[in-house]
Amino acid sequence: MRDVAIIGVGLTKFGELWDKSFRQLTAEAGSKAIFDAGIEGKEIDAMYVGSMSSGRFVGQEHVGALVADASGFSHLHIPSTRVEGASASGGLAVREGYLSIASGLNDIVVVGGIEKMNDVGGNAAIETLVTAADQEWEAFFGATFPGIYAMIATKHMHDYGTTKEQLAQVAVKNHANGALNPYAQYQREIKIEHVLNATTVAYPLGLLDCSPLTDGAASIVLCAADKAKEYSNKPVKIIASGQASDTLSLHGRRDICTLDSTVNAAKKAYKQANLSPKDIDLAEVHDCYTIAEICAIEDLGFIEKGQGGKAIENKITTLDGSLPVNTSGGLKSKGHPIGATGVAQIVEIALQLRKEADKRQVKDAKIGLAQNVGGSGATCCVHIMEAM
């Protein structure tokens, strides 16, 4: 397989973007990434788009072709493909773009991720989000994701003594980081009391334990690594891409506190990169709920199983800790436009490795990891990146 590097990144502001349409958001993120890479449209060999449920959110499937068209490339007839894996859609789109270059077929590929979640009425957002769960075994019986992750949290509290305060500290840390990120939906710090006193959504998860509904898009430009320096003086190499699946519904797992898709995707990624968890300098993980970040740092091998809560309490994952996690603010504070999230995580790692993360820059960051999860863990995608 050929090596692949990131030569351009682009983000829209994340948030409630009532005045921007789905196609405007994709074109904005894409054109920023293309401008950052300094490429022309005719140099693009293919495009990949991650979107979870554009069909339900905005009544538009076929968004691979839409994105190529909205970007002004219809006359170039660029192959453009949508990839979906619930909230892992963005990570999977990056992986398909990566493989298409690794195969030798393409040299330059633009990958985008997009979701517009706020332009829907009534219960449509929650009804759409639960299509990522198992319809026959979960959604039909009324389960929604806050409840599903609440079950993971209560089991984690029961088995390992994890506390509501430790969960809350994930949100506090991520808001502190998000306050430093001009693209984040919530650019303000919160205190632990805010999280503990927030309305309960599904015990033990309160409103501030949950990531929000977000509109936004993210984009990266990938290039065959041996040509990357023709375009960028600070390319970032993707040194591993791991993916794995698990049961769609939570009840079938051997242990609901462990996402075996993460464990397996990470195992493949570490093997490909010839690295171990201790070699990672920073990580973006899928904190759709605060408990998810605790499970993630355990399942990725950074922290012993069950000790995630204590690691948060001990500030290991803060911006100046030994392993900064979610420097972007994470899904919690930066926002979670489902299909865009996996791409935006990789944008953050690339900015950090390019030393362009401004006030949230991690010192001496050389190797970063992004973990993107679909549903309650039926899909996981792990990428590891290194400054070239």
Add this chain to the structure above:
Amino acid sequence: MRDVAIIGVGLTKFGELWDKSFRQLTAEAGSKAIFDAGIEGKEIDAMYVGSMSSGRFVGQEHVGALVADASGFSHLHIPSTRVEGASASGGLAVREGYLSIASGLNDIVVVGGIEKMNDVGGNAAIETLVTAADQEWEAFFGATFPGIYAMIATKHMHDYGTTKEQLAQVAVKNHANGALNPYAQYQREIKIEHVLNATTVAYPLGLLDCSPLTDGAASIVLCAADKAKEYSNKPVKIIASGQASDTLSLHGRRDICTLDSTVNAAKKAYKQANLSPKDIDLAEVHDCYTIAEICAIEDLGFIEKGQGGKAIENKITTLDGSLPVNTSGGLKSKGHPIGATGVAQIVEIALQLRKEADKRQVKDAKIGLAQNVGGSGATCCVHIMEAM
């Protein structure tokens, strides 16, 4: 890039399958393909699933993970990714599976395509299908696909003198082929009067010019070509995969009678295979409407532009013609379960090249082509296959 071969194929019956669920259909097609290939679950490196709008049709996104789970492979944590490009979803899924082997990452990949379209109420099917068109420029104003393809047909009639009778002959031919296919939704011949006298849907297209709503699934097993003979004594090599895009809405095209996505995808495929249109022995093309087959045989270079109607009239594309087209019965008679169609086309070509097409076997078939279109042509995927 490594060469890739098909070592197994599987289909469910196509039709109105009220007694089979989405996951039952995927598992049935997948297990037939796996059994045909003689592989074990633990040998599968990855899975790809084409589905256009499972989220709207059956309330279930995240169907990559669902298919791996429903196939009984959750304990193997196989990477499984859904790919979408409207009615080209199946073809694009095959292409991603192909690239993942060509890259050197995977040796054996199962690709499935699935749609369950009949379990929806009211206007939900037509409202979902039109999400493949341009929502802002077409669907909002009431355009649906019969109307969009009717505009293509009237322009073709105006520019080239194509007749309603020639359109009808496409349907007659495809029903004659479908009558020989035990998996087809409509296994009966029709006469030209039936087509001409059928209720008008959108002039000049009548009910029998249109493909139906269909439930069904299709699956193939792909393998690195150098290992294919360990599994199959009649592997079929994929010698080219081409893909291209175009404007999402019809009005932006340079000529609405020409699908430039087909022209460009075919050009790439012929170049990769080092072949020209005259080297093709048979083809499955995307006859969602009768006019679409006429455009397809022109845009693929088989017939001069504008002469497609006459070619049909002259029986060039019948089972015993010089270039048999849609030997399976095509979308018109075999049925069109959107996400399954692109995979099912490749199943038919593989069966023909394996000499297993029974009563519809094309003599001396050595090289076959499959053309899969999304929407009104914003996406097209062309694969060329050869018996090994």
